[in-house]
Amino acid sequence: MRLIQCDHQGQVRAALVESEEQVRLLDCDTYTLANRSISAGQPLSDTVAAALTDTRLNYQALVDAKRLLPPLTHADPAHCLVTGTGLTHLGSADTRSAMHAKAQAAEEDMTDSMRMFKLGVDSGKPVAGEIGAQPEWFYKGDGQCVVAPEAEIPSPAFAEDAGEEPELAGLYVIGGDGLPWRVGYALGNEFSDHVTERFNYLWLAHSKLRACSFGPELLIGELPAHLEGTSSIRRSGETVWEKPFLTGEANMAHSLANLEYHHFKYPGFRRPGDVHVHFFGTATLSFADGIKVREGDRFEIKIKEFGRALRNPLRVEADAPAINVKSL
Structure with a gap:
């Protein structure tokens, strides 16, 4: 449904x-x-x-x-929290093999990102009743950063990059008793500044404070363990980049339950009445293939089990005056 x-x-x-x-x-x-x-x-x-x-x-x-x-919204955008996790996906067979090989390197030779990935591979799918490794976690914004399907997704003038991230998003409502309830899943374009992120991982937070989109359809019920989708970029009616991507728990280092636990374990994320949109990560980016997007390019993300594709054209915002904080 x-x-x-x-x-x-x-x-x-x-x-x-x-x-x-x-x-x-x-x-x-x-x-x-x-x-x-x-x-x-x-x-x-x-x-x-x-x-x-x-x-x-x-x-x-x-x-x-x-x-x-968007297939789930809150009347007050401040009561919709948009977050996500990274380094959660194993990727294609070739990528998986390469990452696993690197994970066998000596501890002192591993990057922080590889250590985080290895934690997920080793203990991101705990047995029932146990707690697995924490994933990388980030905050994107509140409901004001969410762009409707088919609407322009804005990139700030100060951004170094404006790249798509084809992902699944979990959509949740917090009940009156403070318990999180999963409404369902949707396709998502988490949309990040990969140049800023790659310069130094400590700038990850800056790279994620961007617009995003999810939908157009909300899938109710159990999520298939293996999902195959396609992410593409269209420019003036032509496809300039297209690549398949894999998602679902069979293609992830973490279980969804583990990712959900490590998000909702914080009391501040269990405020009755709130909506949560939580992105589960990806292993496929046009940026990794050297693609530089332009204004007007259209991102298209599709998985057949989710119905219609999520589509958003890119709009680059004009320069804005510097923000000067005034003293009271």
Whole structure:
């Protein structure tokens, strides 16, 4: 079962994807659906079935009119936290082999990144009841940094790079009892400044404070262990870069449960009513292949199990005046 959100007559409404051409409107938004399920103690799929209306909409018309919204939102962007984890994916067979070979190097010869990766390989998938290794973790922003599918994804004028990161994102609502509830999963473009990040890993935090996008569809239920997708960049109607990518737990050094535990173990991330968008990482980047994106390039990320591709054109923001802090 997959859902989208759209602007319907000025209201945020969820809709069930019935086919590539048609969606069926629900009587509320996804956030309300999730809270109904939490309160009723029932599966989200049952809540969706009870919320269906008789109104059906043309999916492509929603895309063309740019009425698609992220599949989970909060009315107050400050109550949507966007975060993620890195060094979580094993990558392709060749990449995996190379990384494993490096992981056998002497401890004193290993980089901090390789040590972090090796921790995940060694203990990122603990057995039930045990706690695994902590992953790399980063903060992207609140709901203001989220860009709707099909909308322009902005890169600040001061950025050194504006590169896509094709990932899965977990979408969550914190219940009134302070427990996190996973609503589902979505395709994500985590979008980072890789030049800044590569200069020094201590600048990772700076490189991540950027816009991002996820959707357009929310996958409800269990996530397949093995997923194969395609990430591409289109320029003036032509494909300038395209590459397959792998995700899902079978292609990761960490289990999803371990990544979720190490995020939600902090009480500040279990504030009742909040929405969380958590990116799970990737091993495939156009930047690694020497691609330099331009304004107007369109990122496209697709996994067949998630329905329609996540698409966003790039917009480079104009220079802004320097920020001068004033004393009171």
